Amino acid sequence: MPELPEVEAVTRKMRAAAPWSEIVATGQFRPTTALDLERAVGRRLEGVTRRGKHILLTLADGPVVRVHLKMTGNLVVIPDVRLRTANVRAWLTLSDGRGIVLEDPRALGRLTYHEGIEGLFDDLGPEPFSAEFTAQHFVAQAQATKKPVKLLLMEQRAVVGLGNIYAAEALFQAGIHPAKPANEISVVRLKRLHGQIVDVLTAALDSAIAAYEQPGGFTEGENFPVAVYGREGEACWRCQAAIRRMPQGGRSTYYCPKCQR
Structure with a gap:
């Protein structure tokens, strides 16, 4: 979506x-x-x-x-x-x-x-480009759950807006395996992931705006240069290992088995 x-x-x-x-x-x-x-x-x-x-x-x-x-x-x-x-x-x-x-x-x-927005979004976390989405907030959210970190990103409580594509891409950029329990990731690595979430969404926003300026239909991530998403079996551009896919939360998760630990 x-x-x-x-x-x-x-x-x-x-x-x-x-x-x-x-x-x-x-x-x-x-x-x-x-x-x-x-x-x-x-x-x-x-x-x-x-x-x-x-x-x-x-x-x-x-x-x-x-x-x-x-x-x-x-x-x-x-x-x-x-x-x-x-x-x-x-x-x-x-x-x-x-x-x-x-x-x-x-x-x-x-x-x-x-009739109004009161109560509509009580279950949502902060916007990724807002002052509320601090590294400290994100670390606290991650340390409070044993869920796989990819699922934490997808549930919209730690931060809103991430779906399957950009969650996978942020985890790749941060070098974190998507199945890693969130509370087992070090503070240093969580802070790195926090920064990559912002960076990936910023780049994706630029590509989405450019795509929507063109006539015709549009699909998510159309112009975004993905590193792992949808690239099962292809070579990782960092280490040349084959990108893998696994089911996670009813969706397909893509990752590099060497770069992400």
């Missing part, structure tokens, strides 16, 4: 489109795609923000429409809502005729209306 860099790129593109108008109608093709979306009708859209992998459409007087892109979703502003494509699953019609549409070939994305 889209990870933080891709979701942030979509958020920035939405803001650049300046869809600041009243919502006059909503629609969806599947009842499971949107929940209570009709309650947004009559409210003006005033902002587009992000929390973790969630996009928030902020409405006048406090309500929000939360958007989760899931595996293949994309949120787009189109000049005429009547021109929506076959892949559009839900939409908001603006008073100026434009539309905010959820394009989603696999129809897994979700839009939900909420």
